[in-house]
Amino acid sequence: MAFYTHPCPHRKHMNSVYVALAVVAALFALCPQVEGAPFPPPQFRNCRSLDGCCPPVNRKPPVPFQLPTNLPWRTRRAAQLVDAAYIAKYHRAYGLMRALPNSDPRSLYAQARMHCAYCGGAFYFPNSAYPLEIHDGWFFFPWHRMFLYFHERILASLIGDPTFTLPFWNWDNQSPIAPLGNLVPRYMSEAYWNRRPNPLYNRNRNRCALPPFLIDLNSGVGCVRMSSARSILTENNRLMYTQMVSGATTPSLFHGSTYRFRWMGGMGGGTLEGAPHGTVHIFTGNPYAKNPYDDMGNLNVAALDPLFYAHHANIDRLWEVWKGMGGRRRDLTDPDYLRSQFIFYDENKRLVSVSVRQVLSLRNLRYGYQRVANPWMNPRAFGMGVMSSDDMDMSGASMEAAKCSSLQYSDVSALVKASPLLENSGNVLSIEPLTFRVRRLDPTGSWQEILVIENIAIDWTQTAKINAFLFHPSASGSSIDCMEFFSTFAHIPEAHHRKKKGYTRSWKLGLTEKLVQLGLSQVSHAVITLVQVGSDQQIKFGSARILLED
Numbered sequence: 246m247a248f249y250t251h252p253c254p255h256r257k258h259m260n261s262v263y264v265a266l267a268v269v270a271a272l273f274a275l276c277p278q279v280e281g282a283p284f285p286p287p288q289f290r291n292c293r294s295l296d297g298c299c300p301p302v303n304r305k306p307p308v309p310f311q312l313p314t315n316l317p318w319r320t321r322r323a324a325q326l327v328d329a330a331y332i333a334k335y336h337r338a339y340g341l342m343r344a345l346p347n348s349d350p351r352s353l354y355a356q357a358r359m360h361c362a363y364c365g366g367a368f369y370f371p372n373s374a375y376p377l378e379i380h381d382g383w384f385f386f387p388w389h390r391m392f393l394y395f396h397e398r399i400l401a402s403l404i405g406d407p408t409f410t411l412p413f414w415n416w417d418n419q420s421p422i423a424p425l426g427n428l429v430p431r432y433m434s435e436a437y438w439n440r441r442p443n444p445l446y447n448r449n450r451n452r453c454a455l456p457p458f459l460i461d462l463n464s465g466v467g468c469v470r471m472s473s474a475r476s477i478l479t480e481n482n483r484l485m486y487t488q489m490v491s492g493a494t495t496p497s498l499f500h501g502s503t504y505r506f507r508w509m510g511g512m513g514g515g516t517l518e519g520a521p522h523g524t525v526h527i528f529t530g531n532p533y534a535k536n537p538y539d540d541m542g543n544l545n546v547a548a549l550d551p552l553f554y555a556h557h558a559n560i561d562r563l564w565e566v567w568k569g570m571g572g573r574r575r576d577l578t579d580p581d582y583l584r585s586q587f588i589f590y591d592e593n594k595r596l597v598s599v600s601v602r603q604v605l606s607l608r609n610l611r612y613g614y615q616r617v618a619n620p621w622m623n624p625r626a627f628g629m630g631v632m633s634s635d636d637m638d639m640s641g642a643s644m645e646a647a648k649c650s651s652l653q654y655s656d657v658s659a660l661v662k663a664s665p666l667l668e669n670s671g672n673v674l675s676i677e678p679l680t681f682r683v684r685r686l687d688p689t690g691s692w693q694e695i696l697v698i699e700n701i702a703i704d705w706t707q708t709a710k711i712n713a714f715l716f717h718p719s720a721s722g723s724s725i726d727c728m729e730f731f732s733t734f735a736h737i738p739e740a741h742h743r744k745k746k747g748y749t750r751s752w753k754l755g756l757t758e759k760l761v762q763l764g765l766s767q768v769s770h771a772v773i774t775l776v777q778v779g780s781d782q783q784i785k786f787g788s789a790r791i792l793l794e795d
């Protein structure tokens with residue numbers, strides 16, 4: 246629990262213990278109203294979508310989800326490691342799903358609309374001014390786990406094989422030894438497979454995201470072949486390290502912001518939600534589609550592409566990997582989070598309501614992930630898999646990212662002095678990088694210091710990407726390979742959706758680990774440089790301040 250968010254003020258100077266206890270009890274009773282509440286399951290009849298995203302209505306009330314005690318244990322395998330028999334099943338399952346009429350809640354079309362409704366501000370509640378949005382906050386991981394769970398149950402039932410699982414698209418695996426993880430598998434990318442139309446194929450994809458090109462987890466521009474991959478593999482590894490290890494040391498950094506019932510929306514996603522989740526979405530969508538970046542790069546149509554589900558299976562796996570990494574990494578325990586509920590159609594077209602609490606343990610859901618190496622965890626070994634490739638830059642590839650700025654200790658204090666403090670509101674990031682300083686709260690390192698950039702306002706229908714650097718004032722768009730790179734903000738466009746007026750987002754950046762890594766854990770101020778890449782919006786934001794988390 247982060248102490249800065251403590252909802253209720255402590256009363257000091259109370260004379261009577263009894264009065265104090267009574268006050269505490271009263272505050273506890275009041276807190277739920279002050280803070281919000283868990284989300285009740287949305288009702289489809291209260292769905293209003295301008296894009297036709299509302300799922301088919303079902304008059305029967307949802308049945309509560311039961312843990313699947315009678316299902317066999319299932320193992321989701323890496324997409325690059327599956328065999329021909331599996332591919333045949335996988336194709337058959339999606340073939341059958343595509344053949345269902347759109348009005349069937351199990352159809353791919355209806356599944357995609359379900360995702361769209363949950364992310365498009367379509368679910369209204371009679372007693373809340375704001376619709377539900379499951380991205381940009383702490384529901385990101387559990388909601389998508391539920392969505393995939395039912396999607397997978399539907400596929401399994403269509404082919405009559407309860408052991409069937411989705412594969413996970415292992416884009417975080419940069420090993421250059423075939424079969425490659427960081428490619429779209431050919432059985433998903435070819436229009437025809439065994440001379441038949443491929444049900445996993447989707448026309449609306451970025452040519453540069455299809456084989457033989459690799460996925461660029463961060464910048465999302467250009468076509469990168471294995472033979473000319475050079476630093477891409479290393480950059481991808483470093484991004485993974487930043488998003489899973491150094492930048493995600495606490496639950497709130499990884500899971501994203503608190504989001505309670507009747508709030509306007511999630512106020513900012515966690516590290517992984519932005520990148521690589523968001524960046525891979527944008528990178529795989531077709532930039533030349535009528536709506537740029539359809540399908541994968543627009544949340545309202547992304548789930549029309551079967552790639553979506555393999556992408557999210559990897560996200561779901563990485564959640565599990567993150568939890569297993571130790572330190573402060575654990576799931577959230579806020580009761581509003583645990584008790585929030587969402588509804589889905591199951592394989593029998595029944596509506597089921599699931600609470601977040603029910604999906605936190607994979608063991609309870611009776612599935613797991615094939616064990617694969619996660620080489621990005623250890624920055625000193627990044628280069629290990631890379632050595633066999635001829636034109637790889639060995640020196641750079643096998644080491645941690647090098648510092649790019651050449652600041653010495655005296656320059657550091659000079660830089661701190663020369664960097665302005667920000668105003669409390671009205672700050673703008675445009676195409677010019679912006680450098681500023683923030684006063685630190687705990688240079689002793691016993692708390693985790695988190696920089697929060699608040700009230701970010703952009704055009705939510707467009708892409709936006711910001712890279713952040715520590716003590717590297719001359720950083721540019723191509724500096725992500727520097728040790729000073731420490732966080733990225735990535736927004737997936739929601740082409741048809743207009744956010745509520747006044748909707749803003751905040752961005753949390755973990756400072757503590759990065760300052761240690763840079764050998765600057767003693768500095769009084771952090772100097773931050775923000776660089777907008779791949780977009781040229783006038784990005785407005787409020788303050789930038791530091792929070793402490795236990």
Ligand code: C2O
Pocket residue numbers: 360364380389522526544547557
């Ligand atoms: Cu609900 Cu990858 O988005």
